[in-house]
């Protein structure tokens with residue numbers, strides 16, 4: 001244990017957190033420091049509640065990135081869940097389990113700084129949490145509360161036959177970043193001397209890999225887009241386990257068949273580069289990689305006009321369609337061939353092994 005942290009103790013650390021955080025969201029009557037926080041009701045709004053855990057060795061390796069980025073990601077993945085309901089994030093709770101072998105007090109302060117930076121970006125206030133020692137790695141568990149007008153939440157179950165399927169942004173970046181980190185590449189670091197550098201890899205490709213690493217370490221939740229889609233999208237989910245898995249959730253919950261068009265999937269450039277570098281299929285990274293935190297949604301009308309009003313550069317692609325039939329996702333290939341769209345990350349099974357790749361198992365699964 002870092003001597004500075006030991007000297008501070010549990011209550012010293014809680015005191016430090018309490019002093020550092022800013023109150024920036026309406027509705028907090030009482031924050032950190034009592035047995036429970038007190039939040040005021042907000043008119044007829046409904047309360048959205050979500051929780052996500054980030055476990056060292058399961059979701060991240062401490063040596064891969066900066067503590068600040070880890071703090072940012074811990075909140076960002078929960079903001080993504082609120083975004084996927086169309087809601088407004090407000091108050092957060094932080095469960096923190098700290099192992100004896102680190103992080104140091106300085107690293108914890110950086111982590112809290114990252115969390116606070118992200119909280120400021122999305123108008124969130126930390127109102128409580130729990131702090132303990134861990135026997136097996138660093139654990140960050142964020143619970144996020146959000147608000148939304150009654151009855152407006154965008155569920156997974158609202159897709160109807162005739163809707164089209166859309167996705168924001170580009171897919172596969174996070175999976176590509178994870179592959180790069182597993183292979184020893186580091187954020188903002190030069191190409192490792194002990195790693196073969198293929199002749200085709202230029203500065204542009206290396207920049208794309210770096211962007212993918214950043215996408216993995218600090219995903220950007222599509223909050224404005226999610227909020228703008230209330231009243232337009234019929235069903236929505238954030239892409240945490242991979243479109244293969246998440247389109248499956250929309251299909252099952254809505255009891256409709258969701259067809260995903262392989263040729264329409266917007267694949268991130270970093271994913272194309274890492275796929276070539278590792279012998280994986282780019283489409284596999286895009287559909288089964290996970291942790292993109294893009295929004296996958298269905299709509300009866302073209303969502304682009306609504307999104308254009310809310311987001312400066314709304315990247316959104318029509319990637320499929322909804323029809324009557326069994327509640328399963330189907331992948332439609334360019335030649336018209338159809339197959340059940342399987343795969344995506346599953347915590348109790350790991351990465352989908354039916355998909356051919358170079359044998360590199362995914363070690364850091366999706367968290368959402």
Ligand code: ADP
Nearest residue numbers: 014017032033034035094096127128129130131
């Ligand atoms: P209790 O024993 O009642 O659980 P604690 O000593 O754990 O109380 O917590 C005291 C106060 O500090 C509470 O308001 C709690 O929400 C807050 N707190 C504890 N840990 C954290 C943390 N990691 N982040 C934010 N607030 C925390």
Ligand code: MG
Nearest residue numbers: 129130131132
């Ligand atoms: Mg406690």
